[in-house]
Amino acid sequence: xxxxxxxxxxxxxxxxxxxxxxxxxxxxxxxxxxxxxxxxxxxxxxxxxxxxxxxxxxxxxxxxxxxxxxxxxxxxxxxxxxxxxxxxxxxxxxxxxxxxxxxxxxxxxxxxxxxxxxxxxxxxxxxxxxxxxxxxxxxxxxxxxxxxxxxxxxxxxxxxxxxxxxxxxxxxxxxxxxxxxxxxxxxxxxxxxxxxxxxxxxxxxxxxxxxxxxxxxxxxxxxxxxxxxxxxxxxxxxxxxxxxxxxxxxxxxxxxxxxxxxxxxxxxxxxxxxxxxxxxxxxxxxxxxxxxxxxxxxxxxxxxxxxxxxxxxxxxxxxxxxxxxxxxxxxxxxxxxxxxxxxxxxxxxxxxxxxxxxxxxxxxxxxxxxxxxxxxxxxxxxxxxxxxxxxxxxxxxxxxxxxxxxxxxxxxxxxxxxxxxxxxxxxxxxxxxxxxxxxxxxxxxxxxxxxxxxxxxxxxxxxxxxxxxxxxxxxxxxxxxxx
Ligand code: BES
Ligand code: ZN
Ligand code: ZN
Numbered sequence: 001x002x003x004x005x006x007x008x009x010x011x012x013x014x015x016x017x018x019x020x021x022x023x024x025x026x027x028x029x030x031x032x033x034x035x036x037x038x039x040x041x042x043x044x045x046x047x048x049x050x051x052x053x054x055x056x057x058x059x060x061x062x063x064x065x066x067x068x069x070x071x072x073x074x075x076x077x078x079x080x081x082x083x084x085x086x087x088x089x090x091x092x093x094x095x096x097x098x099x100x101x102x103x104x105x106x107x108x109x110x111x112x113x114x115x116x117x118x119x120x121x122x123x124x125x126x127x128x129x130x131x132x133x134x135x136x137x138x139x140x141x142x143x144x145x146x147x148x149x150x151x152x153x154x155x156x157x158x159x160x161x162x163x164x165x166x167x168x169x170x171x172x173x174x175x176x177x178x179x180x181x182x183x184x185x186x187x188x189x190x191x192x193x194x195x196x197x198x199x200x201x202x203x204x205x206x207x208x209x210x211x212x213x214x215x216x217x218x219x220x221x222x223x224x225x226x227x228x229x230x231x232x233x234x235x236x237x238x239x240x241x242x243x244x245x246x247x248x249x250x251x252x253x254x255x256x257x258x259x260x261x262x263x264x265x266x267x268x269x270x271x272x273x274x275x276x277x278x279x280x281x282x283x284x285x286x287x288x289x290x291x292x293x294x295x296x297x298x299x300x301x302x303x304x305x306x307x308x309x310x311x312x313x314x315x316x317x318x319x320x321x322x323x324x325x326x327x328x329x330x331x332x333x334x335x336x337x338x339x340x341x342x343x344x345x346x347x348x349x350x351x352x353x354x355x356x357x358x359x360x361x362x363x364x365x366x367x368x369x370x371x372x373x374x375x376x377x378x379x380x381x382x383x384x385x386x387x388x389x390x391x392x393x394x395x396x397x398x399x400x401x402x403x404x405x406x407x408x409x410x411x412x413x414x415x416x417x418x419x420x421x422x423x424x425x426x427x428x429x430x431x432x433x434x435x436x437x438x439x440x441x442x443x444x445x446x447x448x449x450x451x452x453x454x455x456x457x458x459x460x461x462x463x464x465x466x467x468x469x470x471x472x473x474x475x476x477x478x479x480x481x482x483x
Contacts, residue, residue, distance in 0.1 A: 016058075018087050080112050119464060206226075214333075239483075244342050248266075311325075317337045369468065371393050
């Protein structure tokens with residue numbers, strides 16, 4: 001990640017290769033008005049225009065980005081991202097987007113770090129003949145608040161949060177054969193370092209601990225399942241949150257195998273586990289006074305002679321028996337064990353994050369996550385956090401109809417799979433609720449749409465893994481800490 005610092009310098013005198021200038025219609029344009037006209041800059045939404053500065057400002061190149069009249073923090077996060085993605089082959093950038101306060105300064109820094117992300121681990125190094133691309137190493141955010149300690153701290157915090165989003169993206173982008181459950185568990189341990197305590201249950205321990213969901217889903221793969229527990233317990237915690245993540249390192253569908261096209265992106269099916277692990281570490285690095293217990297439920301869903309079959313009955317950690325109808329609805333099975341364990345930790349709140357249902361993509365599209373749960377007040381807090389974080393989320397209900405269907409198995413306590421496809425996201429959440437203790441506020445984030453960007457990059461969102469959920473989880477912890 002580039003270093004991001006603050007300065008009170010005027011845009012015209014900022015020392016950098018490129019000056020990013022946010023333009024609102026009433027700005028005086030720093031003497032660049034004629035050049036902006038010449039370049040066809042009209043200020044229409046999302047416009048970005050690059051031109052040589054002709055000596056009118058200190059930087060050689062100017063990137064003009066259109067801003068709304070009164071930009072929100074998310075407008076600035078996106079504008080910063082859009083500008084950074086448009087500059088290639090430069091070392092240093094100064095960025096002048098007129099932040100109205102410290103939160104806006106932080107949003108700009110976050111947009112920079114998120115947009116500068118690239119996943120290059122599997123690209124071979126450029127040959128010595130090729131000119132090596134120049135890497136962006138220094139970004140200066142220009143702001144009147146630059147000398148305030150709060151602004152400096154906000155920029156540092158933004159780097160911690162962005163690092164979390166970016167490691168979650170790395171994990172999602174890693175090819176599924178290179179990140180099977182044991183390898184993913186190791187990677188979480190390495191990332192956590194000494195900031196968060198990490199313990200891993202292997203398949204033997206999972207059997208001893210009666211985690212029938214994780215074992216049932218994992219039994220078709222040669223790579224065994226893992227349960228990763230992350231613990232951050234600060235001395236003066238004001239609340240305790242448990243986080244649970246779906247970590248299917250590859251979802252082939254199992255014996256209910258997916259058609260080839262639907263399988264294409266299924267390395268992303270561990271994005272929930274990536275989000276909760278990355279967020280837990282970020283909350284610790286920010287030193288928030290919130291205890292966090294994270295559970296990453298890792299398994300690979302594969303078809304084989306040892307795979308679970310439609311018709312099998314699995315017994316979950318809390319003794320509930322589940323009739324399996326469709327081995328492609330595997331996420332709820334691993335989350336069931338994770339939610340039982342979360343309840344046992346006796347937290348004040350539980351949030352689970354999962355690429356759970358295709359139905360959530362049908363309902364909400366590729367940019368909005370579904371939020372379901374058992375406590376409207378807590379769901380409200382999660383939605384508010386998502387808004388400050390700049391992540392789009394929408395509340396969906398868990399209906400009585402769905403509870404009735406979940407409890408309609410003829411041979412087990414509950415059934416795993418909706419007999420009718422309608423309302424699949426609601427059914428899945430009704431299933432999960434069976435594993436949350438009465439009275440414990442719980443929110444379920446279905447990130448199936450936003451977790452993976454199959455389209456093209458935009459603003460601060462790259463192609464592939466997006467790190468969906470991470471920023472909202474950190475904001476929930478910040479909000480609880482501020483109470
Ligand atoms: N991992 C998928 C859900 C998914 C779909 C995530 C698209 C991201 C993008 C999940 O395990 C799944 O296969 N769900 C099935 C459930 C069905 C069999 C009840 C689905 O949504 O089709
Ligand atoms: Zn599936
Ligand atoms: Zn899945």
